[in-house]
Amino acid sequence: MSDRNLKKVNNSARAEKLYHGITNISDDIIEEAQKPQTHRKRLSYGRWGIAAAILCMALASVLWKGSDRADSDSLIAEVGDGFVTYRSGITVSEEGVTIPPIEVMLGRSNDELCMLAFFIYQGHCYVEYERLENDSSKIVGEYLGTATGLIDEWTPRDGYVELAGSVEGDFYSVKGFEPSFLLCMQKEGTVSLYVREGGMTLKTGADLYNKWLHLFEDYREVRYETRASWYYSSGEVRQLDAPRAQEVLDFIQALDEAEFLPVEEVEARSGISPFAESEIYHMYFLTENGMTVHLRLHEGGYVRFQGLLNICVQIPEETFRGLTALFQ
Amino acid sequence: MEDSQIIELYWQRQESAIRETETKYGAFCLGIAANILSVREDAEECVNDTYFQAWKSMPPQRPEKLRAWLGRVVRNIAINLWHRNRARKRYAGIQELLSELEDCIPSPRTIEREMEGKELAEYLDSWLLSLSAVDRRLFVRRYWNGIPLGQLAREQGIPSAKLAQQMYRLRQNLKSALEKEGVWL
Numbered sequence: 001m002s003d004r005n006l007k008k009v010n011n012s013a014r015a016e017k018l019y020h021g022i023t024n025i026s027d028d029i030i031e032e033a034q035k036p037q038t039h040r041k042r043l044s045y046g047r048w049g050i051a052a053a054i055l056c057m058a059l060a061s062v063l064w065k066g067s068d069r070a071d072s073d074s075l076i077a078e079v080g081d082g083f084v085t086y087r088s089g090i091t092v093s094e095e096g097v098t099i100p101p102i103e104v105m106l107g108r109s110n111d112e113l114c115m116l117a118f119f120i121y122q123g124h125c126y127v128e129y130e131r132l133e134n135d136s137s138k139i140v141g142e143y144l145g146t147a148t149g150l151i152d153e154w155t156p157r158d159g160y161v162e163l164a165g166s167v168e169g170d171f172y173s174v175k176g177f178e179p180s181f182l183l184c185m186q187k188e189g190t191v192s193l194y195v196r197e198g199g200m201t202l203k204t205g206a207d208l209y210n211k212w213l214h215l216f217e218d219y220r221e222v223r224y225e226t227r228a229s230w231y232y233s234s235g236e237v238r239q240l241d242a243p244r245a246q247e248v249l250d251f252i253q254a255l256d257e258a259e260f261l262p263v264e265e266v267e268a269r270s271g272i273s274p275f276a277e278s279e280i281y282h283m284y285f286l287t288e289n290g291m292t293v294h295l296r297l298h299e300g301g302y303v304r305f306q307g308l309l310n311i312c313v314q315i316p317e318e319t320f321r322g323l324t325a326l327f328q
Numbered sequence: 329m330e331d332s333q334i335i336e337l338y339w340q341r342q343e344s345a346i347r348e349t350e351t352k353y354g355a356f357c358l359g360i361a362a363n364i365l366s367v368r369e370d371a372e373e374c375v376n377d378t379y380f381q382a383w384k385s386m387p388p389q390r391p392e393k394l395r396a397w398l399g400r401v402v403r404n405i406a407i408n409l410w411h412r413n414r415a416r417k418r419y420a421g422i423q424e425l426l427s428e429l430e431d432c433i434p435s436p437r438t439i440e441r442e443m444e445g446k447e448l449a450e451y452l453d454s455w456l457l458s459l460s461a462v463d464r465r466l467f468v469r470r471y472w473n474g475i476p477l478g479q480l481a482r483e484q485g486i487p488s489a490k491l492a493q494q495m496y497r498l499r500q501n502l503k504s505a506l507e508k509e510g511v512w513l
Contacts, residue, residue, distance in 0.1 A: 023400050
């Protein structure tokens with residue numbers, strides 16, 4: 001055997017030894033890596049009236065102050081006349097749930113930021129939501145600007161300026177959608193969609209699912225998978241035989257009617273933290289233009305849109321059960 | 329069902345132990361095996377062997393963390409299967425993993441002593457704990473769970489090319505750490 005081949009064999013054996021070493025790392029480190037991803041965790045609210053929400057949060061705050069929970073004080077930043085502002089910057093008032101611009105990004109750790117593809121346009125963060133690969137260029141609209149890609153995990157806050165971001169390249173509007181909500185980038189045959197993360201007030205689901213995502217009129221197919229299938233990427237995605245079944249239509253209607261809540265409040269109210277732990281299904285509405293409206297369904301009837309994970313709506317139990325019965 | 333209850337079923341020699349294991353960790357085990365072997369039928373065989381191994385091992389064993397224990401068994405069975413079949417089958421997953429792990433092998437110039445088995449695992453623990461939580465998670469999910477880069481990139485929400493760079497930096501970090509220790513694999 002030549003020296004070169006011998007070296008190759010030796011390296012292969014050593015790599016295998018390392019593989020076995022990795023096999024035997026500690027249980028705690030393994031378990032930590034299996035926990036659901038929470039780097040895109042956001043907040044959400046529900047059907048309660050504003051007064052009830054304020055009361056609830058104030059009570060939670062008081063209770064937590066008396067407990068040993070280290071992060072108990074971190075939930076509410078301000079309670080004012082008819083509004084509650086959370087530490088995350090999200091405010092709940094009669095107008096709805098307001099997600100502030102940029103601060104959503106600045107509130108994240110550097111580790112979180114380096115994991116996201118995003119850029120800043122007109123003072124708002126647009127975060128990558130989905131990549132479309134099959135002949136999706138037809139949805140690319142007019143050129144709007146070029147992201148400079150100058151932000152990384154070491155960038156100070158004052159580096160978060162217009163057109164900066166963790167990705168660089170030309171970006172465009174998406175045909176049929178408001179550029180104030182959805183933009184796209186096109187690279188090597190792949191179109192990436194970017195959803196605006198903040199600087200918006202949403203009252204009911206219709207503000208998002210109807211006005212911005214045109215969910216009801218546009219979808220042609222419904223797919224779903226369990227949380228486990230999604231998390232472990234096992235690909236056990238199923239398709240509903242009747243995408244316009246009454247249960248689905250009822251679900252969309254309930255989605256439109258329900259009021260938004262910050263996830264923070266739901267966590268406080270339900271004691272489920274992180275909220276991701278209560279997730280049971282992922283649901284995908286495939287729309288005519290190739291975009292997928294990806295929803296996360298949680299126990300208790302909570303529903304989040306994948307592009308805005310810090311808020312959710314809660315739909316009536318019966319409607320939720322009717323929908324999930326189709327998945328079983 | 330709680331892990332302790334599943335383990336208890338094994339100890340009571342109840343066949344439902346395997347059913348409960350499959351329900352709770354079947355997808356997890358299959359995911360690891362499929363990532364390593366890239367051949368569905370072989371991955372399924374590997375998972376079945378894992379259940380059999382669990383049946384043989386409990387009792388006397390009582391794993392503290394059932395999921396991690398099962399994952400280790402799957403990894404061991406998968407690499408043994410690779411050894412048996414590699415002459416006639418190409419298992420892309422394990423070949424990519426081992427090829428990437430070759431980047432971590434320290435240079436012979438730095439050798440002072442050879443690190444083996446348990447000591448190596450303990451060293452890897454301490455190295456992993458020195459990383460940020462995000463890097464640690466990336467390394468474990470890539471090299472313990474065997475999740476392919478593209479899939480991991482989607483899971484993390486970052487472009488594949490950027491993740492590949494991050495993974496390369498992590499491998500180089502491990503290589504330097506091993507070289508500083510003067511150890512050989």
